[in-house]
Amino acid sequence: xxxxxxxxxxxxxxxxxxxxxxxxxxxxxxxxxxxxxxxxxxxxxxxxxxxxxxxxxxxxxxxxxxxxxxxxxxxxxxxxxxxxxxxxxxxxxxxxxxxxxxxxxxxxxxxxxxxxxxxxxxxxxxxxxxxxxxxxxxxxxxxxxxxxxxxxxxxxxxxxxxxxxxxxxxxxxxxxx
Numbered sequence: 177x178x179x180x181x182x183x184x185x186x187x188x189x190x191x192x193x194x195x196x197x198x199x200x201x202x203x204x205x206x207x208x209x210x211x212x213x214x215x216x217x218x219x220x221x222x223x224x225x226x227x228x229x230x231x232x233x234x235x236x237x238x239x240x241x242x243x244x245x246x247x248x249x250x251x252x253x254x255x256x257x258x259x260x261x262x263x264x265x266x267x268x269x270x271x272x273x274x275x276x277x278x279x280x281x282x283x284x285x286x287x288x289x290x291x292x293x294x295x296x297x298x299x300x301x302x303x304x305x306x307x308x309x310x311x312x313x314x315x316x317x318x319x320x321x322x323x324x325x326x327x328x329x330x331x332x333x334x335x336x337x338x339x340x341x342x343x344x345x346x347x348x349x350x351x352x353x
Contacts, residue, residue: 177254177255178228178254178255179225179228179231179232179233179252179253179254180225180226180227180228182251182252183222183225183226183241183252184199184226186241186245186247187199187200187201187202187205188200188283189245189276189279190205190245191204192279192282192283192286192296193279193296197283197286197289197292198286201219202219202222202223202226203219205217205219205222205244206218206219206222208244209240209241209244212244213240213243213244215240217237217240217241221237231254232253233252233253238252238253271303271304271305274299274304274305274308275299275300275304276299278295278296278298278299278304279295279296279299281295282295282296282299
């Protein structure tokens with residue numbers, strides 16, 4: 177992935193994490209950097225980076241953007257040709273990949289704030305994998321999900337009962353083959 181693509185991706189993730197339900201604009205990033213870090217970076221400079229007109233960052237800018245987006249400064253470079261992130265087998269790298277997948281899902285479901293927020297909460301959890309395994313165990317236990325939903329989120333529990341799936345497990349409204 178090229179530096180410009182990474183910066184665009186980070187703006188999208190940051191916008192989601194800040195509850196904007198959209199990517200942050202370059203101007204918003206510039207204003208937020210100034211407000212939060214008391215340093216300045218121009219929208220025009222961010223545009224040059226993203227477009228590839230400025231393919232490299234100064235160390236000062238790299239450190240500033242890394243601090244703002246809370247990423248390692250080494251992330252803010254072009255990946256070498258042939259680099260494939262999916263080949264990593266480190267457990268933390270897999271956890272990070274899962275978190276990013278959940279954040280992307282939250283962005284896709286931004287029109288459903290409850291689902292979007294649930295996906296973001298999962299992504300923010302210290303041990304996302306454990307949380308997903310717990311969710312799977314809850315769903316495997318007959319009736320447990322409904323009972324928990326009734327106790328923890330009574331409004332959501334009432335809505336869920338009105339949209340039950342057919343007995344064969346297929347989502348309502350879909351043809352069963």
